[in-house]
Amino acid sequence: MSDGIVARGIKKVRKLLGEHSATGGLSERQSAQIREQLKDCAAGLGGEVSARQRAARLADTYLELDDVGRSAFLRIIATEFGPDPKAVEKAHTRYQEALGTDAQWAAESELRTALRSARLHILTQFNALAHGMKFVVDLRADLLRYLDKDAALRAFDREIETRLGAWFDVGFLELQRISWSSPAVLLEKLIEYEAVHEIRSWSDLKNRLDSDRRCYAFFHPRMPMEPLIFVEVALVEELADSVQALLDEHAPVFDAQRAKTAIFYSISNTQVGLRGVSFGNFLLKRVVDDLKRDFPRLATFATLSPIPTLRRWAEKNPEAWQQAFSEDMVQRVARHVGSKGVAINSAEDIRTLLADDAWVANTRLARALQPGLARLAARYLLLAKAGSRPYDPVARFHLGNGARIERINTLADNSANGLQQSFGLMVNYLYDPDAIETNLEAFSREGVVATSGAVRRSAQIS
Known part of the structure; x- marks a missing residue:
């Protein structure tokens, strides 16, 4: 052929x-x-x-x-x-030749144009x-x-x-409150984009937009029905320690005018294409100002945040279990496992026990596990690093905005996702208006993690 x-x-x-x-x-x-x-x-x-x-x-x-x-x-x-490599090379040569002369600025402009x-x-x-x-x-x-x-x-x-x-510079963005009376197409976007706690139904959404709740979002004028990032806020008496309680559709509506605390319990970025474009910190600052204007009694601004990579990190670092669970804690857990449970003789056995989420149903066992789990989370938030920054992405966000790790809450999210991510633990990050700038400066310059004394003691860090 x-x-x-x-x-x-x-x-x-x-x-x-x-x-x-x-x-x-x-x-x-x-x-x-x-x-x-x-x-x-x-x-x-x-x-x-x-x-x-x-x-x-x-x-x-x-x-x-x-x-x-x-x-x-x-x-x-x-x-x-x-850029055209030949044009860039030519413009760069002219710029080098023009340095220190009156032609330098024109050559610089020519080089900038060539690089475009x-x-x-x-x-x-x-x-x-x-x-x-x-x-x-x-x-x-x-x-x-x-x-x-x-x-x-x-x-x-x-x-x-x-x-x-x-x-998408923050100067171009518009802060809007989203309420139950907002256009249906916008409410549907909230359901679609919620990334922290799934909105299960329209009644669930209505509960999140009730009189003791607020939802704020940033919009770009050229994308008027596309929230770029939104935050859900609960107006309550004190720091919240359970997201299930906040999301309970049957709980009585709290009198928002009596609220002393604003809890940011869900922050969702909606546009994958804007990764690397940061405006979450500006959102929180604007929302705090808006809330303070509408509710003068508010004195505390905090989050109830997930710890999304705790379990993944703990499974990769078995030594962390030894540091979190003392011998006394191991013995206390062992007493409540039951005759048909796994034999508990060490912290490694506790790690094996927690691989199955069935432990949550045993109230006494769950209670015995909490001190060790709280210490595990505290040490994780304070010591685990990705390079020089905190390993946990939510911690990086809030600490980078000047917040303080205030309190670790056990069994705060007992949903399947909450257990899978962090054994049900959540954390309150506190935004103290008088300390935000100091915290932010220390974190940015030296990597200092602002932490309450209780969390530091739980982690056993001097």
Whole structure:
């Protein structure tokens, strides 16, 4: 069989199947069409109407692709629409030559222009569309899923994160209270986006928006029905120690005007594409100011927060169990296991016992376990690190906003998820307006974790 016949056979098969190029999920024809659309958007020729039409066509093309096709689409942007290396080299040479002369500033401007990629201009084109901002945020969410498999996308990701950070600067965001009278489409978004404590029904949601509750969210003017982050608040008498009590739909409604404490019990980021763009700390500060204005009696602002990676960390660090459970604690647990239970002779046996959540149903056993579990959590929050920062992501967030670890609560979340994450433990982070800046400064500069004396004593740290 001649080489020509083989080549014609391959060509025929490729035509039938749709040839996949090096871009991965696109045929050569699709890749060529997308490149032309991208070039047109990057060039920005014509007026505003033409630009909007081009951006709309490009967005439609992207949305019609499957997951593999979208990955290939983003790779084309990342690898073919960056800064021109020759232009950058030329501008950099001129800048070096101009240093110390009157031409330095013009050369600096030329270098900055050369470093600006066509990718940014393409992204900016989408802003002309009615839902263009949301499109860019969702496009970045796709991009994040592909990063680990394709290093060529990383520069584009850093570029788009920087641009989104500017577009979503807190100065552009609007704080709104969400109530039961808010539009249904917005209430549905709360149910969809709640990431801490699942909203199980409309009656559950109504309870969370009752007169002794508040819900606040940040919105961007270009995404008016898309909360970017929201916080749920309970107005209560004192520090809360059980999320089940806060979420109890049958509990009597508390007189909010008598409330002395505001408990932030759920904070949810909603847009995956805005990862790395931080505005949670500004949200809490704005909410505190709003609450203080409406409820002058409020004196305490705190959270009831999950400890989402405690169990994972404890399972990877068996020595932590020995440090948390003393011999007396082990013996106390052993007395309440029962004749059919696991033999408890050491802290390692307790670790085995807790692998099965059945222990929660044994009230005396659960009570005997609590001091050791509280010490385990205290040591975890104070000592476990990821690099130089706390291992726990929720701790990083609140400590980084100037909060203090105030109290550890046992069996505070006895849901399946709460037990799976942290053996049911939760923590109160206290936001003391007079100490926030001091705490934040010490944490940022020296990694000092602000902690109450009770938590420090529980951890047995001097």
